[in-house]
Amino acid sequence: MEKKRILIIDDEASFTRMVKLNLEKTGAFEVREENRAAYALTAARDFKPDAILLDVIMPTMDGGDVAAHIRNDRNLKNTPIIFLTATVSQREAGQAGFNSGGALFLAKPVSLENLIHCLNENIRPAAKPDDEPLNR
Amino acid sequence: MAHTCCQHRYKVNTEPSKAKRTILLIEDNAGDARILREALADAAGEAFELEHVSDLSVGLERLSLGKVDVVLLDLSLPDSLGLETFAKAHAAAPEVPMIVLSGQDDESLAIQTVHEGAQDYLVKGQVDGRLLVRSIRYAIERKGSEEALAKERDLLHTLLENLPDRIYFKDAKSRFIRISRAVTAQFQLTHPRQAMGKTDLDFFTAEHAQAALKDEQQVMQTGQPIVGKIEKETLPDGSVTWALTSKMPLRDKKGKVVGNFGISRDITALKKFEDELAAERNLLRSLIDNLPDYIYVKDVQGRFVIDNIAHRRLLGVNSEEEVMGKTVMEFFPADLATQFTYDDQAIIHLGKPLLNREEPILDRAGRRHWHSTTKVPLRNNSGRVLGLVGISRDVTERKLAEEKLQQANAEQAQSKAALEIALADLQKSHEEVKAAQFQLIQAEKMQSVGRLAAGIAHEVKNPLAILSMGIDYMTKNLVSPDANVAPILGDMHEALKRADLIIHGLLDFSVPSALDLHAEDLNAIIEQSLGFVRHEMSAAPIQLVKELAANMPPVWLDKNKIKQVFVNILTNAIHALAQGGTLTVRTHARQLGTGEIDRDAGSRLANRLRSGEMVAVTEILDTGPGISEDMLAKIFDPFFTTKPTGKGTGLGLTVTKKIVELHDGTIEIRNRREGGVIVTLIFKVSAEKG
Numbered sequence: 001m002e003k004k005r006i007l008i009i010d011d012e013a014s015f016t017r018m019v020k021l022n023l024e025k026t027g028a029f030e031v032r033e034e035n036r037a038a039y040a041l042t043a044a045r046d047f048k049p050d051a052i053l054l055d056v057i058m059p060t061m062d063g064g065d066v067a068a069h070i071r072n073d074r075n076l077k078n079t080p081i082i083f084l085t086a087t088v089s090q091r092e093a094g095q096a097g098f099n100s101g102g103a104l105f106l107a108k109p110v111s112l113e114n115l116i117h118c119l120n121e122n123i124r125p126a127a128k129p130d131d132e133p134l135n136r
Numbered sequence: 137m138a139h140t141c142c143q144h145r146y147k148v149n150t151e152p153s154k155a156k157r158t159i160l161l162i163e164d165n166a167g168d169a170r171i172l173r174e175a176l177a178d179a180a181g182e183a184f185e186l187e188h189v190s191d192l193s194v195g196l197e198r199l200s201l202g203k204v205d206v207v208l209l210d211l212s213l214p215d216s217l218g219l220e221t222f223a224k225a226h227a228a229a230p231e232v233p234m235i236v237l238s239g240q241d242d243e244s245l246a247i248q249t250v251h252e253g254a255q256d257y258l259v260k261g262q263v264d265g266r267l268l269v270r271s272i273r274y275a276i277e278r279k280g281s282e283e284a285l286a287k288e289r290d291l292l293h294t295l296l297e298n299l300p301d302r303i304y305f306k307d308a309k310s311r312f313i314r315i316s317r318a319v320t321a322q323f324q325l326t327h328p329r330q331a332m333g334k335t336d337l338d339f340f341t342a343e344h345a346q347a348a349l350k351d352e353q354q355v356m357q358t359g360q361p362i363v364g365k366i367e368k369e370t371l372p373d374g375s376v377t378w379a380l381t382s383k384m385p386l387r388d389k390k391g392k393v394v395g396n397f398g399i400s401r402d403i404t405a406l407k408k409f410e411d412e413l414a415a416e417r418n419l420l421r422s423l424i425d426n427l428p429d430y431i432y433v434k435d436v437q438g439r440f441v442i443d444n445i446a447h448r449r450l451l452g453v454n455s456e457e458e459v460m461g462k463t464v465m466e467f468f469p470a471d472l473a474t475q476f477t478y479d480d481q482a483i484i485h486l487g488k489p490l491l492n493r494e495e496p497i498l499d500r501a502g503r504r505h506w507h508s509t510t511k512v513p514l515r516n517n518s519g520r521v522l523g524l525v526g527i528s529r530d531v532t533e534r535k536l537a538e539e540k541l542q543q544a545n546a547e548q549a550q551s552k553a554a555l556e557i558a559l560a561d562l563q564k565s566h567e568e569v570k571a572a573q574f575q576l577i578q579a580e581k582m583q584s585v586g587r588l589a590a591g592i593a594h595e596v597k598n599p600l601a602i603l604s605m606g607i608d609y610m611t612k613n614l615v616s617p618d619a620n621v622a623p624i625l626g627d628m629h630e631a632l633k634r635a636d637l638i639i640h641g642l643l644d645f646s647v648p649s650a651l652d653l654h655a656e657d658l659n660a661i662i663e664q665s666l667g668f669v670r671h672e673m674s675a676a677p678i679q680l681v682k683e684l685a686a687n688m689p690p691v692w693l694d695k696n697k698i699k700q701v702f703v704n705i706l707t708n709a710i711h712a713l714a715q716g717g718t719l720t721v722r723t724h725a726r727q728l729g730t731g732e733i734d735r736d737a738g739s740r741l742a743n744r745l746r747s748g749e750m751v752a753v754t755e756i757l758d759t760g761p762g763i764s765e766d767m768l769a770k771i772f773d774p775f776f777t778t779k780p781t782g783k784g785t786g787l788g789l790t791v792t793k794k795i796v797e798l799h800d801g802t803i804e805i806r807n808r809r810e811g812g813v814i815v816t817l818i819f820k821v822s823a824e825k826g
Contacts, residue, residue, distance in 0.1 A: 012598050018605030025613055057594065086597030108597040109604035109636060112612070 003030040004123055007049035009040045009066060010084065011058045019053065022112045029119070037061035041069045044076050050123045053106075053115075056085040080122040084108055157205040159272065161188045162195035162225070163237065164213050168260055172208065172237075172268065179265030184272070192216040192224060199229040206272050206279075207234040208258075211245065218242075222249045233279030235271055255279055296328070302379070302402070304331075305386060307395040310352050311335050322377075341370045352396045355383045359393060366407075367400070378407035428529075430507070433514060435523040438463045438480050452500035469498055479511065483524050487513050494531060506535040593639045600639070604632055641791060651697065651798055655690035658723055658752050658819070665702035666721070669710060677716035685724040689821040691752045697795045704788045705756050705815050712760030712813065720757040725750060725821060745802060751818045759812040763805070771805055 006029050008016045016033035023029035034043040037058040044052060052070065056063035063083055070076045086108040106118055159176070163169045169188050176184055187204075189195045192213045198204065207229070211221045222236060236257040238246035246257035255275035258268065296303055296316040303316040312331040320328045323339045336345035344367075351362055361384040369377045381400035385393045424431050424444045433442035440459045451467045453459055464473040464480075475495075483490055489512040497505045511526040611625050662684065673680065709719055728749045745751065763771065772793045789805075796803045801819040808814050 012602065014602045015598065015605065018602055018609060022605055022609045022612070025609065084601070086594040086601070108601035109632065110601065111604060112608035 003028060004051070004119065005029075005047060005049045006031045006051055006053060006119065007034065007040075007044055007047050008032070008053040009034045009037060009043070009058075009063075010053070010055035011035055011037065012055070019115070023116070023119075026116065028116075037063075037066050040066045041073065041076075044070055044079070045073065048075070049079060051080045051082060051119055053082050053084055056083050080104065082106055082118060082122065084110065156183060156185050157272070157276065158203055159184050159186045159206050159208060160195060160198055160204045161186055161208045162190075162192060162213065163188065163208070163210040164190045165210070166190075168210070168237070172263070175263060175265040175268050179269040183269075190214070192221055196224065196228045199225070199232065204229065204232050206255075206276055207232055208237055208272075209234055209254075210237045211242070211249070212239075218245060219248060219252070222252060222254060226253050231279070231283060233275040235275050300402070301399050303397070303399045305395065305397040306335075306352065307386075308356065308393070309335075310349055310396070313395065339371070341372060344368070344370050351383055352398075355385050355396050356393050359385050361385065366403070377402055377404045379403060430526075430528040430530075432526050433523060434463075434480060434526070436484050436521065438477055441523065450499065472498060480524060483511050483513055484521055487521060489513065494535070505530055505532045507531065596635070596639055600632060600635055603628075607632060641788070651694040653692045653694055656693040656695050656698070658688055658691050658693070658754065659684045661693065661695060661698055662702055662721060662723065662754065665699050665706060668699070668703045669706045672707060672710050673719070676710070676714055678710065678713050679718045681718055681720040683720065683722040685722075688723055688752060689725050689750070691819045691821050693799060693819065694795075698799070701792045701795050701817070702754075702756075704792045705817075708788065709756055709758040709760070709813070709815075712758045715760075717759035717812070718757075719759075720755070722755040722757070723752065725752050727751075728818070745800065745818065745820060750821050752821045754817040754819075756815045756817075757808065757812060762807040762811060762813055765807075768805065768807070 006023060008019050008031060010016050010033075013033070013035045016035060020031040020033055023031050032043060032047045032049070034040055037060050040054075040061075054063045054066055058066075063085075067081050067083075070079065070081065082104045084106050104118070104122060106115065161169060161172060163172070173186055173188070176186060187198065189198060190213070192215050195207070195209075199207070207225060209222060209225055211218055213221055216224060222234065225234060230253070233255045234249075234253075236246045236249045236254045237260055238257055239260055240262075243257075243259060246254075246259070250257055255278055256271045258271060296314070299316060300318055301316075302318040302322060304312055304319050305314040307313050311333050312335070315323070315328045315331045317328065319331065320326075323331060325331060331339075336348050339345075340348070348367070351365070354360075355362055361382060363382045365381050365383075367379045367381050369379055371377070379400040380403045381398055383396055383398040386395035386397045388394045424442075427444060428446055429444075430447040430450050431442075431444040432440055432447050435441050439461050440463070441461075443456070443459050448454065448456070448459060451459060464476045467473070468476065479490060482488065489510070491510050492508050493510075494506055494508050497507050499505055507528040508531045509526065509528040511524050513521045514523045514525050516522050607625055607628050611622075611629070614621060614625075616622075666680070666682075706719075706721075713719060728745060728747050728751050772789050793803055796817060796819075799819055801817060804816045804818075806814050806816075
């Protein structure tokens with residue numbers, strides 16, 4: 001089984017490393033970290049992830065802008081984006097994240113269990129570039 | 137015959153036969169005396185008893201004893217001579233007829249005695265028996281008639297002289313022929329004679345004289361008397377007298393009218409008295425008639441006998457005739473009239489007056505009036521009740537003024553009360569403003585705290601996320617021979633969860649979340665909330681008492697948020713019952729009472745709850761130690777907690793209150809008198825959320 005490719009974009013390097021370590025330790029994921037929002041699109045084009053974990057609040061560019069760029073990219077527009085946010089509580093986000101304007105949210109701090117569950121739920125086994133967005 | 141004479145000197149015939157007359161012969165000549173005796177005896181011996189004395193003195197003595205029918209007197213006696221003899225004898229017994237005996241030589245003297253009062257004279261020597269007896273008989277007869285006439289004259293004279301009533305006699309031309317002493321005095325004459333031949337014109341004004349003359353002529357022409365006529369007499373000096381006069385025709389013996397006479401009594405005093413009485417009556421009548429008060433007199437049957445003009449106007453009639461003899465029944469509505477009649481009968485039969493009673497009256501136009509009425513029994517001189525006298529006054533204006541005054545007083549009192557209420561309202565408003573201000577300050581504070589909390593939450597959550605991931609990694613991958621590692625990681629995980637819980641609470645508090653309102657069953661939410669805390673409750677011997685009212689109306693609530701509220705409150709109660717006790721949960725719906733929402737004691741007024749509104753009330757009671765008063769004041773402040781560290785965040789009630797207030801509800805936390813705490817939550821049930 002091919003490992004699922006996860007791009008995590010968060011200015012908190014400690015957090016991205018912890019997520020990478022945890023996910024890759026399961027053997028099911030290959031994780032690339034990007035701590036600079038400005039490079040998020042480049043990283044995504046380069047890495048071609050199956051799913052993107054995106055911090056909402058970042059110093060130079062917030063998660064919403066980053067998501068907009070990615071959505072505008074022809075090859076990336078169907079890639080599921082899961083927002084990680086400290087402003088939404090876990091209760092509101094729910095166990096599987098919650099849907100807001102077509103975006104998926106996970107509240108920080110998130111347990112590894114929840115994160116894996118959420119990723120598995122939202123990554124399609126054979127994603128095709130022209131498929132309809134997952135989260136409609 | 138002196139001897140014989142002497143025998144008879146003191147003897148009086150005490151038993152005179154009725155037929156026999158006693159003749160006293162005073163004659164000193166015995167021969168003459170014998171001749172007379174014999175002559176008398178021859179003519180009418182049995183009819184006369186002759187007593188003979190020779191001296192005048194003895195004769196006078198005899199006369200003084202009385203019972204002498206006639207005296208035969210010789211003028212020439214031993215102790216008296218001539219006219220003097222007759223004068224003495226006549227003076228001694230003027231009522232006894234006397235016949236003078238004279239000689240042929242002094243006949244002229246004898247004639248003089250006849251002028252002086254002697255009945256007759258006889259010349260000695262020319263006397264025979266028949267002449268003597270006839271003379272004696274005539275003398276007695278004539279004397280008797282004279283005496284009777286004199287008596288009549290005396291009576292008339294006495295009458296005319298003494299009667300205060302005025303008597304007059306007039307001739308056919310109404311000239312006075314005789315007036316009484318009273319008339320004399322009236323005419324201011326000294327003697328009645330002075331009026332002779334004069335007429336009324338000489339004494340009265342022409343007006344009166346002519347009127348009197350007319351009356352007198354009428355009397356004389358018709359022969360009919362005028363009886364008891366009241367005449368006004370005006371004298372020339374201007375004085376006026378009143379007389380009650382009767383006038384009658386004066387007739388001669390043949391019955392022919394030859395004049396008139398009359399008697400009149402001065403009734404000036406009486407008339408004056410009568411006039412005074414009339415004036416008094418008139419005055420009284422004027423008074424009664426012109427008084428504005430209603431005055432009336434009723435008889436014992438309640439029939440009007442007197443009333444005044446004002447009273448008639450009240451009754452709506454114009455004349456006295458329309459009122460007299462009628463009762464109130466004919467003028468007033470039946471119930472009113474019955475009341476009056478009842479009052480009247482009480483006055484008449486009990487004799488008790490009714491004084492100044494104010495009573496309602498309906499006038500003819502049906503307008504309501506007030507009368508002040510006084511009725512007193514009317515009594516005659518002997519005290520018997522004849523009816524009643526009533527006087528009423530219209531006091532409507534005064535009564536209305538009184539009512540207005542009362543009303544004004546009441547209004548004043550009302551205004552005062554209204555003013556007090558307004559003042560109270562003002563004070564209440566002032567307090568509300570203060571409360572609102574306080575709330576604003578609190579809200580501002582809370583908002584600041586909220587913004588701060590949101591910032592902190594974000595900043596803290598990121599490191600927590602790292603820690604969480606780190607602990608997860610180590611828990612999954614670290615296999616250590618040190619037995620402490622696993623529990624340490626467990627503690628760290630718990631600590632992380634706690635930290636997250638605090639942050640979560642802060643976010644709840646800071647984010648003014650929109651409510652997801654639906655018509656919810658409050659009891660069901662409470663049951664679910666109890667489900668969440670059932671585990672905690674099992675830690676101590678707590679008895680749960682549920683008194684949830686059936687048929688609770690649905691309440692517009694955000695189910696999840698309210699559940700959070702109940703869980704919070706129940707958790708607090710359970711913590712308070714760490715030593716065991718009773719937890720009671722009650723619900724009911726009712727109308728909110730006035731002033732029920734207490735703004736003090738830790739509750740905050742929700743501005744949309746009003747008295748009279750239908751509300752759903754939830755009460756959660758514990759039997760724990762309660763809350764000290766100083767803490768009660770701070771109970772809703774953020775981060776205030778009585779629990780030991782790790783047991784509570786200090787945000788529970790802050791958030792609870794915020795949620796309740798978002799629902800326009802109230803929450804109140806009080807100590808119970810019997811111990812423990814009661815939390816009261818009130819939500820309105822009536823309308824949908826707008």
